[in-house]
Every structure is written in structure tokens, then in C-alpha cells.
Amino acid sequence: MRRRNIIAALVLLAFGAGYGILTTQLPVRSLPDTPGPPFFPWINTIAILALSATLLVQGLMEKVGADGPVPAPAAGRQRAIWALAVFVVYLAVLPGLGFILATAPFFAALMVLFGETRPLRVVLGALIATGILYLLFRHGFNVFLPTGVLKGIVP
């Protein structure tokens, strides 16, 4: 945990400093003796810097190898990283491909990552779930899910 606390403190110190620099650029349009738009961000900046510095000191004073949360097993971590990668790709292609074409493979990929290995179940599960969700939200609840390249083909 020591290393993590130090990393977190340094990242947050950088974030606080960046936030403070951006705060200096905020417009000061206010009556005299009254707080303007930068007032609250300044309070936040001071709090972030002070608390990050405290965390850094705490991290440096911690014993080397102090206990932290138990890490996930390597296989689980790998699956989690894959899932995140699939998620990012899904969101990148969703506006262009449309809900149905993007969601079905995404759903199938997640099913596999969650341990479903039977191909027929994966394909059917992904297609049926995507279809139900599309019909339910697009036509049941009027959420304008993107049709993408299937525009004019799917209702």
C-alpha cells in the first residue's frame, strides 16, 4: 500500500496544481468583498494540495511492504483487462456501427470472459439479449438508440 499511497499522492498533487493553474484563469467578475467564480475552486485547490501532501507524508512514513488489499489472481486480472479493452472498443464503434451490430459481439465477448464456453449459447445469448434490449428501449421506452449502418433496415 505504501507505493500506491505515494503514487496516488503524487498524481493528486499534480491534479491539484493543474486545477489551481486553471483556477487562476477563471474570470473574476464580482462585487468588491464578495466571492466570485474562482472562490470555491480555490478552496478545493488548497484542500486537494493539503490532503495530497498529508497522504504523501503518510505514505513515506509507512513501513516498506505494509499490507494492502489482496490483489486479484493473475487470471482474473487478465480477464478484467480484456473486458475493459472490449468495453473501450465497443464504445468507440457504437456510434458508427449502431446499437445492434456493436452490442451483439460486445455481449458475446463478455459472456466468454465471464466463463461461458459453449459457442451456441454465446451466439444465441448475445443475439437474443441484444434484440430484447433494443426493442425494449428503442420502441418500449423511446430511447433513441443509434441504428448506425442498419439505418432504414431495422425499425
Place this chain on the structure above:
Amino acid sequence: MSPDVLAGIAQASGFLVLLTTALGVFIGLTVGMIPGMTISTGIIILLPVTFVLPADISIALLLGLYVGGMTGGSFSAVLLNIPGTPSASATALDGYPMSARGEAGRALGIAITASFIGGMVSFLCLLFIAPLLADVALSFRTEDMFALVFFGITIICSFAAQSLVKGLLSGVIGLAIVTIGQDPVMGSQRFTFGQVNLIGGIHFLTAMIGLFAIPQLVSNLADTTSAARIQTKLKSVLPRLADLRAIRMPITIGSLTGAFLGILPGAGGPIAAFISYDYTRRISKRREDFGKGAVEGVAAPESANNAVTGGALIPMMTLGIPGDPVTAILIGALIIHGLAPGPLMFTERGDFAFGLIFSFFWANIFNFIIALTALRVLVKLLATPRALLMPTVAVLCVIGAFALRNNFFDVYVMLFFGLVGLAMRWLDMPVVPLLLALVLGVPLEENLRVALTSSQGDISIFFSSPISVAFLSLSALSIIWSLRAARRRRMSAQSSSKESSS
């Protein structure tokens, strides 16, 4: 009876609203009992639906889920020794030993009965206390409101499980995030970087979906342990007369503790459940049976965690202060429908406010009926394959973020907050303070600046009103209490590490 109360009863008792309440309870019971799913995850699943449904139906659905989720958590606690929700942790202490000796049905029957009574006690508190508190809150001035919201913010300290500094940092990051967009007092833009999508700020529901659901999905993936199979066959779940006699006192303790702690922002279900369990054990004549399957050990925490629900709705409805993540989400859902919780809700939309209270009443009734009658079906749902459930949750997160404003920008913001949530989990930093700061940040800044503007920058305005002074004192007490608790934790950790090294 006032016209608002009658209108509220009529609103909550409409056929569609009742049907939705029952559906919400069913979903809540299901979500609550599936390990790895929380009530917050359940609400995230339903959020996109609530955007398009009328306000009364949406809130009935979410309240049903809230109430059902609390009871559902106890099912997996009793049957699998895995609490479905943190609030059901204390129930597992005696519920699972009962299940292990073949009395799962008896334990669940007691849990359901205790949940029902706890819920009804908290309904009565909500019905009678909320309007009175709203009346008092109407006389609050800006400085009082600031002090009140500041007190709400100090709840952050109580969520700082391991490190107070990390909890506070999480909260301050949330306060920094709410400064993105239009300044609440003067309307000038801050930190928008020329992005039109940022002018309206970051919607806290988008952030919440990312912060809660994505780390939950990833953690379920990382968890390689396969879902446990239920070995127990359920016999009768109706409690025996002797059991009902035995649980009278534990239920009384649990219900009152839960309702009271629910009103206090930040205390929440798990604390209420453990306090009432501990107190019931202390006064019990059969103290030695606790932990080995005592019916009292199931009844006290279950009544307490359900009593918390109504209690937590009191500060949410009357002051606009969320006591836990679920009430924070409920505030978001109300705001989506143009209904800002707070003292004005009872004067301007009294019919809706009482409608909400009576929907809570029905949610408890349905919870009792559905849990008792559909228990066998519900227990079978514990075997729902995660391979189907979790991808559905992932897609619903995307739909939820998109449906908020029909905008892909919100979906990317959701993913960003998902990554932030993962990073926070890696750093052992609590996300609840960030969420509460997202809800309370704007009123905190607005009231602070308006009060200081009216006093021309003189901070003594915050000490000029007894209400403000009272809330600031409570805030100080809350911080001191958290600091002392943090110190105790540190000392006990140090002493245990010394013991292990010697």
C-alpha cells in the same frame, strides 16, 4: 386528513403505480440476493427506464427496489453465508448457522417478518416526522442551509473506511468535479475547455453509473470463485408462534435503532444492523446461542436494515441531504423529473411528497407478500448464470448513460468515471464520498457564496443564527468522532501487527 395526504394515497394506490412498486420489489429481492450485485447496481439497471416513465411510477419502482433489495440481501446471507448487500452482513452471523442445521426456511421467514415490521416502523417515522421537519426547514436562511449542507458533507468522514485522508480526498475531488460547467451564482463558465457538452456540468448519475457499476463488473470478473450451489431445501417459511414471541424484543430494538440511524446521514444499514445485533445479544438471556443460529440474531439486524430505508428518506425528502448512495441516486431520479427534494417539496408538491411516502408503505407490504410467497422461485434465481447477467448490466450501463440526454458524450464520461472508480479501488479510496460531494457540491457552493455576498464577505454570518451554529457544531462533532475512530483503527492495527511479529 389534509388534501395532500389524500392525493398522495390516491397517487400511490393507482393500479399502474402499485404494479410498478411490486415489480420494483421483485427486482430488488432478486438483485439484493445475488452476490456481486448491490442495490445501487439494481437502481443503475432501472435508471434508463425511469427517465422515460412518469415521476410517480419511476419513484415507486425505485422505492420498491430499495426496500426489496434490503430484504433480498438476507437470502444469500442465510443460504450461502454471502451477504447480498453489506446491510445483510450481520444477518449471516446467525442466519447461516440456522441454514446449515436445516432451518433455512425458518431463518428466512424470520428475516422476512422482521424486515416487514422494521419497514413499517420506518414508514410511520417517515409519515409523521418528515412533514414536521420540512416545516422547520422552511424557515432556514442561506447561512443555515450552508451549515446544513456542510454537515451533510461531513458524512464523508464516516465513509472513510481505512484512511480519513483518502476519504476526504475523494470528497474534495467530487467538489472539484462539480465546479465544471456553469457557475451556480453568476452563470460564468468554468473548466469547460470550450466543450459545449461540459457547459451543463457532469451529470452525477452518469458519474455514479461509472463509479459503481464498472468496478463492480471488473471485480466480478476478477473473482474466480464459482457461484456456490444451494444445498438447502426450503421447508415452511411461515414463522412459528414461539419464534414470533422470541423476536418481539429484537425487532423492537432493531426497528427503532434502524429508523433513528437512518435519519442520521451516513450511518446506514450495516451500522444499524450490527448495533442492534450487538445490543440484542447483550440483553439476551441466551447470549451464548448468538453466532450459532439464534432467531433473535436474525430478527434484530433484519428489522434494523429495513427500518433504515424509511429513516434515510427523511433527510432526503425534507432537506435534500442524501444519507447513503441509494438516496443520492433517488435525489438524481427526482431531479430528472423536475422535482427537487427539500423543504419546498412538501409545500409546492405535497401530493407527490405524500405519494412517495405511501409508495414506500406499499413497497413494504409487497415486499412481505412477494418474499413469503415467491421465496422458492426467488431462490432459484440465485443460480442465474453470471455470464448472462453481467453483460446485460454492462449494456444497461451504456444505455443508462446515453438515455440521460441522448448523448454519447455522457457514455464516454461514464467510462471515464469507471476508470476513476477502478483506480480508487486499487488505491483503497472510498467512492461514496465522491458521490455525495457530487450531489451536495452545488448547494454547498451556492449557499456559501450567497451568504457571504449578503454579508459582504463577513464570515461571522455563519455564527449569527442558532440553526447555523447548531449544524456547524454537529459538523465539528462528526469530524472529531471520525478522527477518533480513525485513531482507534490505527492503534488497533498497530497492536495487532506487534502481536503478530512477537
